[in-house]
Amino acid sequence: MVMIDYIARLLPGVLGDENSPLEESHQSGLLEHPHYSRPAEYEGLKVPEILFSGHHAQIESWRREQSLKKTFENRKDMLATAELSDDDKKYLDTLGRKKRIYVALLHYPMKDKEKENVATSITNMDLHDISRSCTTYNVKKYFVVTPLAAQREIASRVIKHWLEGFGATYNVNRKQAFGGTHLKEGLLDVIADIEKEEGERPVVIATTARDSRANIDFDEMSALSEDKPCLIIFGTGWGFTEDVFKMSDRVLKPINGAGDFNHLSVRSAVAIILDRIYRF
DSSP states (O other): OHHHHHHHTTTTTTTSSSTGGGGSSHHHHHHHHOOOSSOEEEEEEEEEGGGSSHHHHHHHHHHHHHHHHHHHHHHHGGGSSSSSOOOHHHHHIIIIIIEEEEEEEEOSEOOTTTTTTOOOOOOHHHHHHHHHHHHHOOOOOEEEOOOOOOHHHHHHHHHHHHTTTTTHHHHHHHHHHTEEEEESSSSSHHHHHHHHHHHSOOEEEEOOOOOGGOOOHOOOOOOHHOOOOOOEEOOTTTTTTTHHHHHHHHHBBBOOOSSSSOOOOOOHHHHHHHHHOOOO
């Protein structure tokens, strides 16, 4: 019966309106908006006033929002492939799509090639590119963490150049990117900063290249960040020391590419992970 109904409605003349199939669930990549029939009120339930307005543009806008809301609540996975306009995305933000994500790039305590604990150097590319990625994905703050005062001073001069110096007028996009970048001495300082802003301690989520440590995937991470502030920490050098993992609440699933090579730059890893988390 389902197959007969599905096929028959594609034949001309079976449906009263030949455009009806175009509005059904999945046809547009979203679930269908609600439909109403007479009476206009039944046992206290009313047909929305907008549908009696005769204003076709407003009615279409209402139907689109209802379709987005229904999909968001029941089939959030469909939003990852649906064609969404800027207005669609703004409406989804009002439904709780905003994520409370912070990013920190740690330069200590890290491991070197011989597994010794070391402090790594801040690089110009990591400073610039990760700031740009975090701003693109509306990360609340990007922290660059090192206990070395000289390193923080160098990075501070770079950031100040783009926020207040000649760079602020030369490249306004870079000024915007550095607006959310902050320098901290240690991971505990980062956690304290976020706790002060959010009113609760963030969930600290370490990243890794090894599946054996992972205990949260990208979809779980995405959902968690809508309920609690989440701090994703990235490492430099040859990876985190055990102390860092002990301070973390969860460990994020690694990025698995198409090949066997598994040595992405940290700035590439940040961009890929943020994209996977923010894809609904």
